[in-house]
Amino acid sequence: MRAVIQRVSQATVSIDGMPSASIGPGLLVLLGVEVGDTAADVEWLAGKTVQLRIFPDADGKMNRDVRAIAGELLVVSQFTLLGDARKGNRPSFMQAARPDEAIPLYEAFLQALDVRTGRPPQRGVFAADMQVSLINDGPVTILLDSREA
Numbered sequence: 001m002r003a004v005i006q007r008v009s010q011a012t013v014s015i016d017g018m019p020s021a022s023i024g025p026g027l028l029v030l031l032g033v034e035v036g037d038t039a040a041d042v043e044w045l046a047g048k049t050v051q052l053r054i055f056p057d058a059d060g061k062m063n064r065d066v067r068a069i070a071g072e073l074l075v076v077s078q079f080t081l082l083g084d085a086r087k088g089n090r091p092s093f094m095q096a097a098r099p100d101e102a103i104p105l106y107e108a109f110l111q112a113l114d115v116r117t118g119r120p121p122q123r124g125v126f127a128a129d130m131q132v133s134l135i136n137d138g139p140v141t142i143l144l145d146s147r148e149a
Helices: 039-051 099-117
Strands: 002-015 018-023 026-032 062-064 072-077 130-145
Touching: 002 039, 002 072, 018 072, 026 130, 039 099, 039 130, 072 099
Parallel strands: 026 072
Antiparallel strands: 002 018, 002 026, 002 130
């Protein structure tokens, strides 16, 4: 599993021009599920996501996680994170899991975040054409890959 995690002041997902989900301060997680990912990948990535100390403490140092600030989470599926553009100019998405494999792991990731934070994350709509708006706070952007753990 691969994730781009952005610390945000706010983020919104819209579909066909209509807001579908939004959050205030917290984390926007763009999530890509790779062929062969398992429950172990879900658990590692969910744990790492909620424990990332990327929010400022009273001294302005990044020492607090999303739970410490009572932040929200918005998770958006994004198969293009698995794009391979090493050859040619058109990315190959062969490593992105097909929906029958990806959807259960996406749902498991959402559930794992809920368990760890005590509140269900907001979410995009799997495989929908979504428009994501955000205010990246910092900016702070972290890349995580469960296969490189």
